[in-house]
Amino acid sequence: MTLIQDERAPYVQVADTLRAEIAAGEHLPGAKLPSVKKLAERFGIADMTVQSGLRVLREEGLIVSSPGRGTFVRSDVDPSAVGAAASQGGDDMSAQVQLLTSQVQGLTARVEELERRVTASSVPD
Template sequence: MSPAPENKQDRRPPYQHAADELRRDILQGRIKRGEQMPAIRELQERFGVANMTIRSALNVLREEGLVYTIHGRGSFVADHDGGDEFSAVYTPPAWYLVKDDKKPSQAEQAEGRPDDAEAAGATLAEMLTALRDEIRALSADHQELRREVEELKAAQQAKPQP
């Protein structure tokens, strides 16, 4: 929970440092699944970086599947499979380890022959992604409603009885 290190040997970009720290918080359970991530402004102050730097860090975590964002609501720690906690052993995703110059260009991809099975798989993957995002949005709405109900119950109990 400290700002970016002043160590000049740490050559990671600031957004990557912030993503690594937030990932560590999630993996160690300081931010629990389903819980809302701190506000961007709060993260800006914590890491001493700009708005877009924090947004880039959240994008990294979103691509890894650790968080999801609901427009106008914020970012939340994603539900996950297998046990109560994420694995404490983190390995970067394969796309992060591959250099951009190794990826085929759009022109090279267009030259390849289209495969109906691949197209169907891509469409199915898009549908599943859209469904997952809808379920996450509904889950976040459900959690928000539960919080509101708890607040209303607490407020009603705090009222003096006549």
């Protein structure tokens, strides 16, 4: 699959395509994405352009990269919230708010679990 010539920069097209795939469940939370090299081959573009597209998704909080391990969909990503953002064009303010709300809810649940563990471990026997 090569990128379609449109007004969007190629790296934006990469980010939009991968975001839509995450929303569709093609890349589940915690899943490893294909390597930069494989994505570059798939889209018919340079590695640096793919890296720029991945940077956009990292900045959005959808993926994380681990040197030597690869790039992964964040385990706390809610694909339904990503789907709403992707279907509304990504730049739409309400879609961004919905995505951030989902991420905050996930982080809140994680903090509550950590607080529960700390409280439970600090109770004397």
